[in-house]
Amino acid sequence: MEAPQKCFLHLDMDAFFASVEQLDHPEWRRRPVIVGGMPDDRRSVVSTASYEARKFGVHSAMPAAQAYRLCPQGIYTRPRMARYAEISERVMEILGSYSPDVERLSIDEACVELTGTELLFGPPERAARRIKAEIKEGIGLTVSAGIAATRYLAKIASEMDKPDGFFQIPPGTEEAFMLSLPLEKIWGIGGRTLEKLHGAGFFTAHHIHEKSEELLRSLFGNAAGTFLYRAVRGLESGTRARNSHSLSAETTFPFDLTDSYAAETAIMELAYTVMFRMLREGSQSRTVALKLRYDDFSTLTAQETAESCIQSADELYARARRLFERKYDKKRGIRLLGIGVDNVETCSAEQETLFDFGEKRKRAVEGAIMRLEERHPEIKVRKARLIGGRRTDKHS
DNA sequence: TCTGGGGTCCTAGGACCC
DNA sequence: TCTGGGGTCCTAGGACCC
Numbered sequence: 512m513e514a515p516q517k518c519f520l521h522l523d524m525d526a527f528f529a530s531v532e533q534l535d536h537p538e539w540r541r542r543p544v545i546v547g548g549m550p551d552d553r554r555s556v557v558s559t560a561s562y563e564a565r566k567f568g569v570h571s572a573m574p575a576a577q578a579y580r581l582c583p584q585g586i587y588t589r590p591r592m593a594r595y596a597e598i599s600e601r602v603m604e605i606l607g608s609y610s611p612d613v614e615r616l617s618i619d620e621a622c623v624e625l626t627g628t629e630l631l632f633g634p635p636e637r638a639a640r641r642i643k644a645e646i647k648e649g650i651g652l653t654v655s656a657g658i659a660a661t662r663y664l665a666k667i668a669s670e671m672d673k674p675d676g677f678f679q680i681p682p683g684t685e686e687a688f689m690l691s692l693p694l695e696k697i698w699g700i701g702g703r704t705l706e707k708l709h710g711a712g713f714f715t716a717h718h719i720h721e722k723s724e725e726l727l728r729s730l731f732g733n734a735a736g737t738f739l740y741r742a743v744r745g746l747e748s749g750t751r752a753r754n755s756h757s758l759s760a761e762t763t764f765p766f767d768l769t770d771s772y773a774a775e776t777a778i779m780e781l782a783y784t785v786m787f788r789m790l791r792e793g794s795q796s797r798t799v800a801l802k803l804r805y806d807d808f809s810t811l812t813a814q815e816t817a818e819s820c821i822q823s824a825d826e827l828y829a830r831a832r833r834l835f836e837r838k839y840d841k842k843r844g845i846r847l848l849g850i851g852v853d854n855v856e857t858c859s860a861e862q863e864t865l866f867d868f869g870e871k872r873k874r875a876v877e878g879a880i881m882r883l884e885e886r887h888p889e890i891k892v893r894k895a896r897l898i899g900g901r902r903t904d905k906h907s
Numbered sequence: 908t909c910t911g912g913g914g915t916c917c918t919a920g921g922a923c924c925c
Numbered sequence: 926t927c928t929g930g931g932g933t934c935c936t937a938g939g940a941c942c943c
Binding site for chain 1: 912913
Binding site for chain 3: 618
């Protein structure tokens with residue numbers, strides 16, 4: 512028996528954050544809208560630019576001040592993540608009514624398996640057009656769609672005809688399609704890999720296609736080599752196991768920090784943020800990671816795995832501070848601090864009982880604070896040190 | 908005008924065990 | 926006396942993506 516031809520639909524919301532802002536502010540429609548940091552926020556960047564703003568050369572990750580120079584008439588606004596998440600949910604609901612197999616890839620992207628839905632919705636192209644229409648009519652946003660025999664190809668297909676796009680890679684033409692792509696359009700090849708490819712004399716997908724998998728692996732590493740070898744043939748690369756999970760929070764300071772006290776206060780704030788998020792999702796971790804970026808943008812990380820799980824924000828803070836003390840060069844200004852937890856796992860009831868009483872109480876208090884903050888976002892319950900940022904306590 | 912924040916995966920080397 | 930190999934866990938740094 513022959514395996515049935517698989518079919519995937521990849522959907523990508525067009526300029527998602529900016530489009531939601533235009534939806535909610537009709538007077539902003541057909542105007543350049545830039546969601547992200549405000550132009551006079553030091554060190555802020557653009558998160559999403561509407562298509563009208565892209566005409567001025569504004570794009571994601573561009574410093575907001577630069578965007579302002581390119582497009583002073585633009586409408587600049589901060590992201591409203593809760594609102595975007597709400598719209599995203601509604602989109603996912605629509606997708607769920609077309610297939611039991613919807614993989615959400617990010618807030619504005621999903622992959623829907625259409626294999627076997629023909630009896631209900633007709634050929635994949637018709638299903639895709641129906642979904643696009645339903646999102647347009649029901650929510651008011653446009654989405655770009657790609658159809659192909661693998662998730663990876665569907666993802667590339669959805670990039671081909673943005674915005675409000677539709678692109679299908681007909682079965683049997685996968686390899687020819689990949690060979691026709693410029694290297695920079697191959698998802699997974701970023702700036703550094705492109706440079707490396709050019710340096711090794713590869714300028715088209717054909718150049719990669721000519722070489723053996725062994726050669727590609729020796730030039731670019733095992734994983735990247737195999738990925739390139741398979742990508743230009745239109746073959747799906749190994750399905751990722753998704754075995755580890757991490758949580759982190761980081762802050763870039765408007766002005767570099769130059770003293771440890773300010774740095775430690777920032778670490779405490781970050782520890783609370785990360786611990787609350789870990790409590791909220793009911794998970795735990797033994798591994799603490801610190802990220803430190805100096806004024807010259809050089810970045811270093813340190814991480815340490817302990818025998819036992821982190822039990823409280825205070826403990827997370829203490830562990831992160833130890834890493835900081837080990838790494839920090841006092842002569843240099845600090846541009847960014849981040850802390851995270853790695854190898855995060857779901858709490859089991861059994862592990863829960865292992866918490867000693869004191870830590871259990873701390874955890875309970877932190878849980879209560881977290882719920883209070885959720886109900887009353889205007890209240891910020893924090894250690895006295897975090898309020899006002901004044902030097903009022905002594906610490907060892 | 909310098910360069911956000913939150914993730915995932917890969918590599919290479921060291922420690923340690925069998 | 927030289928010195929095997931595999932496996933796992935951990936760490937630092939990089940690349941990529943949204």
